[in-house]
Amino acid sequence: MSLTAFDSLITGSLLTDPDTAGLFGDDAIIRAMLEVEGALALAEADCSLLPAEAAHGISEACNSLVIDPATLASGTARDGVPVPALVAELRKAIDPDHARFVHWGATSQDIYDTGLVLRLKQAIKLHETALFELAEQIADLADLHRETPIAARTRMQQATPTSFGLKAAVWLSALLRHLERLEGIRSRVLLLSFGGASGNLAALGAHALDVESCLAERLGLSVSPAPWHTMRDGLDDYAGWLSLVTATLGKIGTDLILLSQNEVAEVRLGGGGGSSTMPNKVNPVGAEALIALARQNAGLLGTLHQAALQEHERSGANWTLEWLTLPQMVVATGASLAHANRLLGSLEVNTEVMRETIVDSKGLMLAEAATFALAKHMPRPEAQAMVKEACKIVTISGLHLFDVLAEAGDAPVDWQALKDPGQHMGASDQMIDRVLETFESLKAKS
Structure with missing residues (x-):
């Protein structure tokens, strides 16, 4: 039993x-x-x-x-x-x-x-x-x-x-x-x-x-x-x-x-x-x-x-x-x-x-990146407000966020380059290296 x-x-x-x-x-x-x-x-x-x-x-x-x-x-x-x-x-x-x-x-x-x-x-x-x-x-x-x-x-x-x-x-x-x-x-x-x-x-x-x-x-x-x-x-x-x-x-x-x-x-x-x-x-x-x-x-x-x-x-x-x-x-x-x-x-x-999941978001997943790109050329609160308004337009129109932002202002941002998801992974590479180095060190001790 x-x-x-x-x-x-x-x-x-x-x-x-x-x-x-x-x-x-x-x-x-x-x-x-x-x-x-x-x-x-x-x-x-x-x-x-x-x-x-x-x-x-x-x-x-x-x-x-x-x-x-x-x-x-x-x-x-x-x-x-x-x-x-x-x-x-x-x-x-x-x-x-x-x-x-x-x-x-x-x-x-x-x-x-x-x-x-x-x-x-x-x-x-x-x-x-x-x-x-x-x-x-x-x-x-x-x-x-x-x-x-x-x-x-x-x-x-x-x-x-x-x-x-x-x-x-x-x-x-x-x-x-x-x-x-x-x-x-x-x-x-x-x-x-x-x-x-x-x-x-x-x-x-x-x-x-x-x-x-x-x-x-x-x-x-x-x-x-x-x-x-x-x-x-x-x-x-x-x-x-x-x-x-x-x-x-x-x-x-x-x-x-x-x-x-x-x-x-x-x-x-x-x-x-x-x-x-x-x-x-x-x-x-x-x-x-x-x-x-x-x-x-x-x-x-x-x-x-x-x-x-x-x-x-x-x-x-x-x-x-x-x-x-x-x-x-x-x-x-x-x-x-x-x-x-x-x-x-x-x-x-x-x-x-x-990658397609990110692309299909029409730039909404890159809203933070857009805010910081604009903040180099205007006060950050204004950049945040501008991006927030643009996000509303994207959800209605289906346009890409960066295209909406390019039309909304004249800040000298390379919006096309920013569309690449690979440009927005921050310090991932270095963080991965740190974890892998810890693992190698641990294996050496075992």
Whole structure:
């Protein structure tokens, strides 16, 4: 039975990507917890807290043991966390003399949270790789179309000409900031969770911090200065990053949908979906998914922040709430990145239509340029008034704005030269260069 669209066999292929989703399946959760238990035993043996023979026996069992998720169900329902049931299964699989050393000095939250961090470490790497792939595609688009005029739109209305390359560079600039944020995200998320019963590792006595250090090293994680059982700001920070990434991809999806509308047709989206009754339609399914997933993550982020209100040294309710929200956010981000890479990989740019849109405006999109051209020869308020009046005439007569202005006054303006949309893209070229230089610098550091 599927309870969400993410795990549905019908809709899951639209809303997830297999690599990210695989990190949140039951088998992956169990495998990560066993990895922590095995590393814990070895770390405690490193610190002479456990017999080496017992530690290696536990580690080998953790590496080979396969636990059916169903065997943990009743224990999880009873205890509110799967770790006690997992520990019981692990103890059954090893020498009885070694079984008593399993889970020595740890608490369930140590195992579950650290297992989560190990899986998030993989998710972050997957998403970073996908972000770089997407950034490469958009960087190529920005460079290729730096001289391609397109109508800028503000508040859903045609504004002035700009460069389609700059439009792409604006998308890219946000992606680069998300990549730059990852260094800080990693430092705050990839932390060992290890505090024992109440956060002070009392059961490990004088060995506590040595075990903590050895365990973190074995798992490739950093040590938190203090236990973070109920201080979830690192995960909240990461969730914010997920929401930012999907928001940027949703904005790109919105732009692409608007540009690909039949009456606009400035781009064409490959791989669209069909209608059950209208054979003429090619629906922008991938771009729509970007918008839906962005809104989903934005909503879930607020719910996850509710889970930050944890009581004292451990919270059951808010910890559970986190399980309900964070995995969906991670999976949604993976799906968004997959959709975005497919969309950009099949995008067709119709440069002729982009230019025609500007030309068809009969100069109305160049009204700002006309005002500043006239302002060189008269006070700017007078120039604005003159152009505004001319715009009214254009909408009635269908004449070109510059032809109307040429007739209305004798200012020595080369109106014919100003009709070229390519003359009105401002500092687009330099801005594109700045974004591409930032990308090259970021790649050099990675």
